[in-house]
């Protein structure tokens with residue numbers, strides 16, 4: 001825990017706004033190996049904040065710590081308002097308004113996008129799809145499901161089996177499922193990974209649209225996406241924060257260029 005007492009210590013994040021997430025001394029050890037090593041991080045409310053870094057830097061582990069999929073070995077994740085997230089379950093963290101996009105692997109091939117979104121809306125956390133709900137119970141979510149599918153550009157594909165959707169549409173469905181939870185903080189794990197240029201552009205546009213009224217934290221390897229979307233960028237290396245700032249600044253940081261970006265990005 002940092003020096004600030006819970007609930008009173010939400011000092012200004014870089015840039016002057018209040019951090020919605022305040023991470024202090026966050027660490028995760030795997031059999032003596034520190035995958036995340038004493039990370040301090042302020043996520044400003046309403047910002048898009050990118051986590052970048054070379055393979056194995058600890059981005060996914062950090063993401064899993066923020067969302068409760070892993071328990072930290074040490075440290076604190078304070079949500080504005082004073083709730084400690086570290087050590088809580090994913091469901092509890094989701095209930096507090098911090099949600100991650102679902103993975104394609106958690107989609108059901110035979111269910112339609114519409115049914116997926118209805119189930120997410122019907123579930124208090126969106127995560128506990130442990131039992132099937134009746135069609136009648138789900139019907140009251142039909143309209144909102146349509147709206148969400150429309151928001152992510154899937155309105156024409158709402159009633160086909162999710163398994164038959166092209167890759168980009170499956171990723172869009174993941175986003176719709178996360179949005180069904182209406183989170184204050186939306187965490188996106190490599191939203192453009194494996195996409196062609198067209199889907200990358202569409203996804204960037206979508207993130208720009210859905211950021212309204214919320215905070216977005218994304219792990220992203222595509223530096224063009226980071227440059228166009230992120231207000232702030234945290235660069236991780238060996239589980240530690242190597243640099244932090246707006247992309248325009250960090251891309252010139254010699255440590256970041258050496259560790260991750262390479263010279264071509266600095267030259268742009």
Ligand SMILES: Nc1ncnc2c1ncn2[C@@H]1O[C@H](COP(=O)(O)OP(=O)(O)OP(=O)(O)O)[C@@H](O)[C@H]1O
Nearest residue numbers: 030033034035053054055056057058059060061062
């Ligand atoms: N469950 C685990 N057990 C042991 N080591 C792990 C575990 N999960 C991650 N690691 C190790 O922790 C380090 C950080 O991994 P992590 O997946 O967080 O990195 P990353 O920055 O997300 O990498 P990538 O960009 O390749 O996804 C790696 O060295 C990885 O091998």
